[in-house]
Amino acid sequence: MKYFFFSLLILLSISCEEIVLETDISDKNVILLAPSNNAQFNSTSVTFSWEAVEDATNYQIQIAKPNFANATEIILDTKTTETSFIQQLNVGTYEWRVRALNSSYTTPYITRIVTVVSNDDFSSNVVVLNTPINNLITNTSSQNLSWSSVIGATAYQLQIFDNSSTLLLDQNLTTTSYNYTFAEGSFTWKVRATNGSDYTLYNSRTALIDTTNPNIPSLTSPANNTTVTNNTILFNWTRTPVTGSSEFDSLYVYTDSGLNNLLLKDRVTSPHSETISNAGTYFWKMKAFDVAGNVSAQSGTFSFIIN
Numbered sequence: 320m321k322y323f324f325f326s327l328l329i330l331l332s333i334s335c336e337e338i339v340l341e342t343d344i345s346d347k348n349v350i351l352l353a354p355s356n357n358a359q360f361n362s363t364s365v366t367f368s369w370e371a372v373e374d375a376t377n378y379q380i381q382i383a384k385p386n387f388a389n390a391t392e393i394i395l396d397t398k399t400t401e402t403s404f405i406q407q408l409n410v411g412t413y414e415w416r417v418r419a420l421n422s423s424y425t426t427p428y429i430t431r432i433v434t435v436v437s438n439d440d441f442s443s444n445v446v447v448l449n450t451p452i453n454n455l456i457t458n459t460s461s462q463n464l465s466w467s468s469v470i471g472a473t474a475y476q477l478q479i480f481d482n483s484s485t486l487l488l489d490q491n492l493t494t495t496s497y498n499y500t501f502a503e504g505s506f507t508w509k510v511r512a513t514n515g516s517d518y519t520l521y522n523s524r525t526a527l528i529d530t531t532n533p534n535i536p537s538l539t540s541p542a543n544n545t546t547v548t549n550n551t552i553l554f555n556w557t558r559t560p561v562t563g564s565s566e567f568d569s570l571y572v573y574t575d576s577g578l579n580n581l582l583l584k585d586r587v588t589s590p591h592s593e594t595i596s597n598a599g600t601y602f603w604k605m606k607a608f609d610v611a612g613n614v615s616a617q618s619g620t621f622s623f624i625i626n
Contacts, residue, residue, distance in 0.1 A: 529563035533607035
C-alpha cells in the first residue's frame with residue numbers, strides 16, 4: 320500500500336511538471352496611452368487605449384465614478400483581448416484603470432482620471448458596432464445588426480452596400496438594432512448617430528454571405544481497385560471551386576468497405592501523399608468544406624490494395 324501511494328505521488332508530480340506554466344507577468348506594468356491623465360472631453364465617446372503586455376492573454380478595464388476609493392457607481396468592469404475600448408460616459412469625472420492577465424498571473428492596475436465636460440462636440444462621438452463581428456463569413460443570411468447607443472442621439476442612420484458599392488438599404492432608426500436578410504455576396508454595413516442637428520462619422524463592418532455548398536471532389540488516383548507496392552500513396556482529385564468563401568478538401572481513408580474504421584482524416588490539397596505502413600485493402604473518399612460552414616456531399620469511394 321505504501322508503494323502504491325508513493326508511485327501515485329511520483330506520477331502526480333510528473334503530470335504537474337508536464338503542465339505548461341504561464342509566464343509570471345505580475346512584475347510588469349500596463350502602459351496607458353490615452354486619454355492622458357486628467358484629460359477632458361466635450362463628447363461622450365471616450366476611447367481608452369494601452370500598450371500590449373508580453374505574455375498577457377487579456378486585459379481588465381474598470382471605470383468608476385467619481386473614483387474607486389469613493390465610488391458611487393462602477394460604470395464598467397470587463398475583459399478584452401484588444402488594447403483599446405470605447406465607452407460612452409455621461410458628463411462627469413471618472414477614474415479608469417487597466418491591468419493585464421493570463422491564466423495564472425495579473426499585473427497591478429494602472430489608473431488615470433478622465434472628465435467628460437459636455438456633449439457639445441456630438442460629431443466626435445463613435446457608434447460602437449456590436450453584432451455581427453467585423454469581417455463575418457457565414458452561411459446564415461438573416462443577421463441582427465446591432466450597435467451601442469450614443470448619449471444624446473435621437474436617431475441612427477443604417478446603410479448597407481454590396482461589393483459594387485450599390486446602396487441596398489438606407490434606413491433611419493430610433494432603435495439600436497435591425498434585422499436584415501442578405502443575399503449571397505460581400506457587403507458593407509455602416510451606422511452613424513444624430514442628435515437632430517449634428518452627425519457622427521459612420522462606423523462600418525463587412526460581411527460575406529455564402530450559402531452555396533462546394534462542388535463534390537472527383538477522385539482520380541489511386542484509381543478504384545488499384546494494387547500498389549509502395550507504402551507512400553499519392554492521392555489526386557479534382558474539384559471546380561465555387562465563388563464565395565475559401566474552400567478546402569478533407570481526405571478520409573478507411574480499413575473496411577463499410578467505412579466504419581477510419582484510419583486517417585486530413586485537410587489536404589491535391590496532390591497529397593500519405594504513408595500507410597501495413598499491407599491490406601483500403602478505401603478512400605473526399606468531402607469539400609468552406610469557411611462559411613457549407614459542406615459538399617461526399618465523393619464516391621475508391622479502394623486500393625497495398626501488397
